Amino acid sequence: MIKNICCIGAGYVGGPTMAVIAQKCPHIKVTVVDLNEKRISAWNDKDVNNIPIYEPGLSNVVAEARGRNLFFSTEVDKAIDEADMIFISVNTPTKTYGVGKGMAADLKYIELCARQIARVSKTDKIVVEKSTLPVRTAQAIKDILEHTGNGVNFQILSNPEFLAEGTAIEDLFAPDRVLIGGDVTLEGQKAIQALVDIYANWVPKDRILTTNVWSSELSKLTANAFLAQRVSSINALSELCEKTGADVNEVARAIGMDSRIGSKFLKSSVGFGGSCFQKDILNLVYIAKSYGLNEVADYWEQVIIMNDHQKRRFAKNIIKTLYNTVSGKKIAFLGWAFKKDTNDTRESAAIYVADDLLSEQATIAVFDPKVEEDQIQFDLNYLETRSEEANNKGVQVASSAYDACKNAHAIAVLTEWDEFKTYDWQKIYDNMLKPAFVFDGRNILDKQALEKIGFVYQGIGSR
């Protein structure tokens, strides 16, 4: 029976997943380690509201388990040494250099973990891939671990995470399924069972699915590709709706009621963001190409092409509607996070829309309830389109939506935060330049009510 878990990587996945395992399994000691000292000290902050990740319900879980059987530390070697099961939850971003640049997953952090585990381990361990990895990565990890020559036995499992940010705790408490892939050998099956036993503390057995390692690795990329493909499909139709007078919300509702299609993930938007959809599809495209499967690669690449188009056309439409110039105009951004209920901004559509508008010399005033000013500047600087000074000058970060919208020519809604729907829109209108435009990139505001006030309203996928 597993008594001691170590998780390498205290990010959006490692933090919440381990907090939940610790809460649900008080008999297991869970230590989450990271190289990032600032992140670890934030996880250890006395005030549980200061933990580094905003996720509804997470602070309560951390408050209950931290110091009891949940620990956050930078002592990676010590935690590896003590553990009988090690989760690898480090980041696997798109490569920015060399072969596969812009497509393949960068596995350098994974390999570093494997080498560190190999170096430190003195007793047998089960190593669990929690990070999203290209199919057949387990082979590489195995090669590294098996060549240590110190007689330690390792079993490698794939246990991809399916939580979505903003609903991570809900998703972890009641997952649609938990997927565990392992070797078909007796030892492999024993390792699978050890992990099944952990989840079985709160997940019904029929929701715990076991497969071979390669199916598990590939299922994770496939799940994200299918989800993102639905968003790109509805977004593709949104443009046709705008031309024809059909309303994409009505179309989504009509098709979603077909139980074969289903109603989820059909919300047309300014484009999907987040750290994984794009990265994982690019990775899938790269893998398909590496096997010479060009049609397969092209098929999935189109999901990304459509998403890029959706972000660009949202910015273009703002410029066109504001009489073909936004130079010197103030545009208020409501929301910067890639979706509501998270402070994560990775690959958020807002970044790309802002970048296009800044290139047209607009001034942008951003308000997001959970994103810090530094992060907004960091996101824009990361693109390297213009100097840091220029980004600083072009973007103001407001402490309220009312401030952001004051004297603005237009408002762009980039994140679907619930609070935006509760604002005093008359007050916002009164303080804006006229005509006052709203470009609702999330279709969350009440078009009729806004038009009644006097706004010129444009949603996505309807006239």
Ligand code: NAD
């Ligand atoms: P993240 O960047 O938030 O966290 C990764 C952490 O790993 C960082 O804090 C980093 O400092 C740490 N790290 C990197 N190398 C390390 C090393 N050698 N030793 C110790 N710490 C190290 O990333 P994330 O969003 O948590 O994603 C992690 C993985 O999970 C990725 O593969 C991602 O695709 C996958 N995933 C993410 C989500 C999500 O919602 N974010 C959901 C499912 C799966």
Ligand code: UGA
């Ligand atoms: C997604 C998956 O939903 C998770 O199952 C997966 O574990 C995770 O990726 C991952 O591997 O990282 P996440 O990116 O956190 O989760 O959030 P989603 O809810 O999937 O939203 C992704 C993007 O798509 C957001 O920008 C969201 O606004 C957008 N979206 C989503 C739409 O535009 N329309 C929709 O109908 C749904």
